[in-house]
Amino acid sequence: MITRILATATTEIHIARRNLWVLIAVLLMVVFSLVLSAAGSAPTGALGADRLSVVVASLTSLSVYLVPLVALLMSFDAVAGEVERGTLPLLLTYPVARWEVLAGKLLAHTAILIVAIGAGYGAAAAVTIAADPAAVSGLGALWRLTWTSVLLGATFLGIGYALSSLARRVSGAAGLAIGLWLGLVVLYDLGLLAAVVADNGGTFTTRVFPVALLANPADAFRLFNLTAAHATAVASGVGGAANAIPLWQSLTSVVIWPLLALVLAALAFRKVEP
Amino acid sequence: MTWMTSTLTISRLTKTFGGVAALSDVSLSVEPGERVALLGHNGAGKSTLMKIILGLIAPDSGQISVCGAAPGKAQARSQVAYLPENVAFHSALTGLEQITLYMRLRNADPAGAMELLDRVGLGAAARRRIGTYSKGMRQRVGLAQALIGRPGLLVLDEPTSGLDPVSRRDFYELLDALAADGAAILLSSHALTEVEARTDRLLILSGGRMVAEGTLPELRREAALPVAMHLTAHNGYEPDILAALPDAIRVNDALHLTCTQEDKLSTLARISALRDKVADLDVIPPSLEDIYSHFSRRDGQ
Numbered sequence: 001m002i003t004r005i006l007a008t009a010t011t012e013i014h015i016a017r018r019n020l021w022v023l024i025a026v027l028l029m030v031v032f033s034l035v036l037s038a039a040g041s042a043p044t045g046a047l048g049a050d051r052l053s054v055v056v057a058s059l060t061s062l063s064v065y066l067v068p069l070v071a072l073l074m075s076f077d078a079v080a081g082e083v084e085r086g087t088l089p090l091l092l093t094y095p096v097a098r099w100e101v102l103a104g105k106l107l108a109h110t111a112i113l114i115v116a117i118g119a120g121y122g123a124a125a126a127v128t129i130a131a132d133p134a135a136v137s138g139l140g141a142l143w144r145l146t147w148t149s150v151l152l153g154a155t156f157l158g159i160g161y162a163l164s165s166l167a168r169r170v171s172g173a174a175g176l177a178i179g180l181w182l183g184l185v186v187l188y189d190l191g192l193l194a195a196v197v198a199d200n201g202g203t204f205t206t207r208v209f210p211v212a213l214l215a216n217p218a219d220a221f222r223l224f225n226l227t228a229a230h231a232t233a234v235a236s237g238v239g240g241a242a243n244a245i246p247l248w249q250s251l252t253s254v255v256i257w258p259l260l261a262l263v264l265a266a267l268a269f270r271k272v273e274p
Numbered sequence: 275m276t277w278m279t280s281t282l283t284i285s286r287l288t289k290t291f292g293g294v295a296a297l298s299d300v301s302l303s304v305e306p307g308e309r310v311a312l313l314g315h316n317g318a319g320k321s322t323l324m325k326i327i328l329g330l331i332a333p334d335s336g337q338i339s340v341c342g343a344a345p346g347k348a349q350a351r352s353q354v355a356y357l358p359e360n361v362a363f364h365s366a367l368t369g370l371e372q373i374t375l376y377m378r379l380r381n382a383d384p385a386g387a388m389e390l391l392d393r394v395g396l397g398a399a400a401r402r403r404i405g406t407y408s409k410g411m412r413q414r415v416g417l418a419q420a421l422i423g424r425p426g427l428l429v430l431d432e433p434t435s436g437l438d439p440v441s442r443r444d445f446y447e448l449l450d451a452l453a454a455d456g457a458a459i460l461l462s463s464h465a466l467t468e469v470e471a472r473t474d475r476l477l478i479l480s481g482g483r484m485v486a487e488g489t490l491p492e493l494r495r496e497a498a499l500p501v502a503m504h505l506t507a508h509n510g511y512e513p514d515i516l517a518a519l520p521d522a523i524r525v526n527d528a529l530h531l532t533c534t535q536e537d538k539l540s541t542l543a544r545i546s547a548l549r550d551k552v553a554d555l556d557v558i559p560p561s562l563e564d565i566y567s568h569f570s571r572r573d574g575q
Contacts, residue, residue: 007378011364011371018366018403086362090419093328094379095352274330 004096008104013111016074022112025070029120036062037124052128052138053229056145059124060225063117063149064218065185068156070116074109075160076177078102079269080170089274099266106157106262113153121146141229151258152221158261165268185218210245217261220253280339281306281427281458282327287336289322296322297482300336304427304458309449311469312462314479315570320462321359323479324429327460328356341426352380355425359432361416365405369396369415372404376419394418395444409436417445421452428452430461434468446472466562478569486569490562497568499560500532503541511551518548
């Protein structure tokens with residue numbers, strides 16, 4: 001079992017390396033992280049936080065968009081691409097279980113995400129600490145951001161595999177992936193905010209809104225990082241509106257979502273008839 | 275032909291797609307060491323039958339046993355090798371990487387990947403991306419992956435398409451060695467003349483039905499197609515021959531005559547009685563193509 005998963009993962013890494021996905025993911029993360037850390041190095045005295053913690057707060061807002069996007073870009077082709085190239089029937093006649101194929105792909109893509117996230121955040125931290133050695137006190141927040149970003153990425157990888165299995169065509173899978181990204185990380189928040197404003201402190205704001213935030217992996221990720229850093233004050237919009245949600249709830253959502261996404265992906269992949 | 279010793283046994287298999295019968299009541303068996311050719315038009319059901327054997331799609335009814343297990347089960351998959359029609363690979367991988375993956379998925383030692391590629395004549399191209407390969411080279415990668423381990427059953431869908439004549443000969447030599455080793459081989463083909471000499475038995479599918487099964491001589495006898503004879507007369511003797519053989523007709527400069535298989539020798543005897551008047555004689559048995567069309571047309575095609 002392990003041999004087969006590792007063999008699949010090795011192959012996927014070869015493919016991602018040749019398709020320049022590794023390079024693109026790393027470059028995206030590094031460039032955006034550096035831009036943000038440069039912007040975040042503005043005077044911060046008023047907030048009473050070290051510079052790195054402020055950079056982490058900015059990086060959280062960035063990652064909530066960028067990590068799901070990179071994950072979906074890497075995963076939308078995973079099953080639909082095999083179907084369209086005609087490589088899937090042969091693969092499925094091998095003594096390898098379908099979940100092992102997905103696990104191998106997930107392992108490879110997560111490893112690439114870890115490299116990209118590590119490079120991006122590492123560069124941001126290096127620049128910030130070089131400018132202000134006192135910023136090392138923010139390393140804890142950065143580490144928290146790092147592992148939750150990986151979990152967020154894994155969640156969207158799983159969702160990407162599920163969409164890829166459902167679409168069965170690369171073009172359809174790409175469309176679904178972009179639609180889902182827009183929906184979950186952009187429109188979802190706008191919709192919630194609009195509803196909160198219209199509700200004006202009613203039952204929606206107190207009952208439905210917190211659950212709706214926890215149900216979305218991207219919002220749960222942002223919520224967890226901002227709550228843990230007590231940084232809801234610097235956060236705007238949805239993050240700031242939900243400081244009443246306990247930390248353990250957002251943590252649970254962040255941890256459970258990758259597993260849930262993988263189960264969804266396995267179920268969708270099982271239905272694919274080559 | 276018992277259930278226990280056959281590598282592949284199929285009985286009364288039926289599969290319909292959206293109300294259209296792709297396979298109806300198909301039964302067959304393949305023994306260890308036997309090379310069986312599956313013939314049929316496009317849409318006759320060859321690929322569907324193969325996909326059911328591989329467990330890729332489920333039949334509507336009927337029993338199948340593949341290496342003693344149900345199709346698609348881990349035990350069956352570990353012993354069955356497949357070469358799909360128009361085999362495809364990820365173009366970013368090299369031949370060596372692709373074969374290494376397949377060997378590890380089959381629990382074979384990937385150290386033998388290079389040797390395997392050498393066996394199919396791809397040693398020199400092993401480290402190039404498959405995207406740069408010709409169709410024939412991709413077909414060889416497909417063939418190499420089908421040779422991994424010691425498969426008990428090889429299911430090969432149009433295995434020689436895209437191969438040049440020399441590669442075809444090499445391919446059949448590889449198959450002969452595998453069959454001598456005890457592997458059962460089921461291959462589909464359009465190239466009838468090619469499988470004739472290289473397989474032990476022929477199966478003909480038509481419209482999802484098994485319309486004929488047997489060795490070539492058996493099928494020849496069953497079809498009972500007429501034998502054609504073409505005679506060339508010495509100058510001026512044509513009327514004499516036509517008088518002696520009233521069934522003959524004149525076509526261009528030759529006289530054409532057909533007879534049944536049973537009458538072949540007596541007809542030849544009548545012709546040899548005219549030996550002073552006949553310049554040349556060609557005896558043309560029904561071709562494989564004739565036999566094939568006879569069976570594949572017979573069942574309402």
